[in-house]
Amino acid sequence: MSESSPKVLAIDQSTSATKAVVFDIQGGLIDRYSVEHRPIYPKPGWVEHDAEELWRNTQSVIRSAAEKHRDFICLSITNQRETFVIFDRATGRPLHHAVVWQCRRGDEVCARLIRNGHADLVSEKTGLKIDSYFSAPKLAALLRENPDLRSKLQSGDALFGTIDTYLLYRLTHCKTFATDSTNASRTLLFNINTLTWDQELCDLFEMPLRALAEVRDSASRFGFCDNPSLPAKLPIAGVMGDSQAALFGHRCFKPGQAKVTIGSGSSILFNAGPRVPTSGIRTIGWTHNGVATYCLEGIISYSGATITWLRDQLGLIHSADEAEAAAAAVPNNGGVYLVPAFTGLSAPYWSPVARAAIVGLTASSTRNHVLRAALESIAYQIRDVLAIMSADAHVAIGSIQADGGATRNNFLMQFIADITGTDILLSNSADFSPLGAALVGLLGMGAYASIEQLAELRTKEHIVTPQMSCAIAAALYQGWKDAVHKIVAEP
Numbered sequence: 001m002s003e004s005s006p007k008v009l010a011i012d013q014s015t016s017a018t019k020a021v022v023f024d025i026q027g028g029l030i031d032r033y034s035v036e037h038r039p040i041y042p043k044p045g046w047v048e049h050d051a052e053e054l055w056r057n058t059q060s061v062i063r064s065a066a067e068k069h070r071d072f073i074c075l076s077i078t079n080q081r082e083t084f085v086i087f088d089r090a091t092g093r094p095l096h097h098a099v100v101w102q103c104r105r106g107d108e109v110c111a112r113l114i115r116n117g118h119a120d121l122v123s124e125k126t127g128l129k130i131d132s133y134f135s136a137p138k139l140a141a142l143l144r145e146n147p148d149l150r151s152k153l154q155s156g157d158a159l160f161g162t163i164d165t166y167l168l169y170r171l172t173h174c175k176t177f178a179t180d181s182t183n184a185s186r187t188l189l190f191n192i193n194t195l196t197w198d199q200e201l202c203d204l205f206e207m208p209l210r211a212l213a214e215v216r217d218s219a220s221r222f223g224f225c226d227n228p229s230l231p232a233k234l235p236i237a238g239v240m241g242d243s244q245a246a247l248f249g250h251r252c253f254k255p256g257q258a259k260v261t262i263g264s265g266s267s268i269l270f271n272a273g274p275r276v277p278t279s280g281i282r283t284i285g286w287t288h289n290g291v292a293t294y295c296l297e298g299i300i301s302y303s304g305a306t307i308t309w310l311r312d313q314l315g316l317i318h319s320a321d322e323a324e325a326a327a328a329a330v331p332n333n334g335g336v337y338l339v340p341a342f343t344g345l346s347a348p349y350w351s352p353v354a355r356a357a358i359v360g361l362t363a364s365s366t367r368n369h370v371l372r373a374a375l376e377s378i379a380y381q382i383r384d385v386l387a388i389m390s391a392d393a394h395v396a397i398g399s400i401q402a403d404g405g406a407t408r409n410n411f412l413m414q415f416i417a418d419i420t421g422t423d424i425l426l427s428n429s430a431d432f433s434p435l436g437a438a439l440v441g442l443l444g445m446g447a448y449a450s451i452e453q454l455a456e457l458r459t460k461e462h463i464v465t466p467q468m469s470c471a472i473a474a475a476l477y478q479g480w481k482d483a484v485h486k487i488v489a490e491p
Helices: 051-068 107-115 119-126 135-146 147-155 163-171 200-204 243-250 304-312 321-328 368-391 408-420 432-445 450-456 470-485
Strands: 007-013 018-022 029-036 071-078 086-090 158-162 179-182 215-216 221-224 237-242 258-262 266-273 283-290 291-300 337-340 358-359 398-402 422-425 461-464
Touching: 007 051, 007 163, 007 215, 007 221, 007 337, 018 051, 018 119, 018 135, 029 051, 029 147, 029 163, 051 163, 071 147, 071 422, 071 432, 086 147, 086 163, 107 119, 107 135, 107 237, 119 422, 135 147, 147 158, 147 266, 147 450, 158 163, 158 243, 158 304, 163 179, 179 237, 200 291, 243 258, 243 283, 243 291, 243 432, 291 368, 304 368, 321 368, 337 368, 337 470, 358 470, 368 408, 398 408, 408 422, 408 461, 408 470, 432 450
Parallel strands: 007 071, 071 237, 179 215, 258 398, 398 422
Antiparallel strands: 007 018, 018 029, 086 158, 221 237, 258 266, 266 291, 283 291, 337 358, 422 461
């Protein structure tokens, strides 16, 4: 591809770093630049970022990309979702550190609201649970700690925004105060049924509605960059929260398609189609032409972290790579199941008090059986979550797009395909969030006429197909369910 070929510059502002990723208009990766930032821990359980540092790093990676590449069609943004900033309306400068999605300062707010009977209302309107993971409880706690910030939000001198909103405001020199529906849907202030900010939710979390950004389609044009490193009037098009952007980057455009990112934990997003599911953790996948595509979301706390525990705490292996060889060294799990409930179990069991166990040990059990059981537990948990998502959405599982470091484990990928009975599509790319933002930006710029056209783009994928008989897979999965029910009551 020549240097004069059109490109997209995608900003990926994540929990640990800010990246500028350059793609061609077919979604091919051209270049990548990254700058890390420091986490700030004011108190135990509190997590913040210096929002001014995030802005400086964004400028830095843009400058690095612009020194080498030209002919950008647009700039797109993907970001850590529930993290927010309160910033000055006149200058865009932050008035407090960014409060990060990991921060638990809102726990007391959540407990009070749940105790006062607001859980069903919030779930019905937002699709989410009252939890400090999301923005509004942390915001309510912050405003109680800082009455001056509350006054400035009420007067209109200060504005609230997730990271995309903050970057948009500064990239456009305070001209665009906007967000997209995927980021708005993670605040607990946005009604996913009406696709609007909700006054009742704002009152519940003591947030002035006037301080919230305009909500636009993910593929909208969000103004023009005012940055000396970039061409004048470079449009900003395509904004999405990082998990939804990864789903879009995987091109999971049809109901029943799912994305699984397997790292220390596993993040699963399931395309549920154009209707709001009636149960489960519901969120907006994207909006286009005013129409929402909804998703179900599931988080598995212990995936690769289980292997790390066997390495660091039990000393059964010296490196994670040894687990694959150990699992392949035995013909089956020997009836051994490892249930990694180190911090409880979520869907479909919802048992925070459950604790991890190794079930089915006999005198013939070996280290290899335990390591195999640990890897198998990842697949069983993925099936658990996908099964309940499919039931909640009334949509059959289609295909599973997988990414993350664990996709290099051939045994695990084959076992996931076998246990779920579904093709697993693997890609070598590690940049699905910025790719998704770039693709939705190209859609917004008219480079592609429709989402269907984007689906036709060729990608390099390796497909892992199920090889195990349905009867054996069903028996193994039933063994998992039996093991789980030894430590947790029937849901």
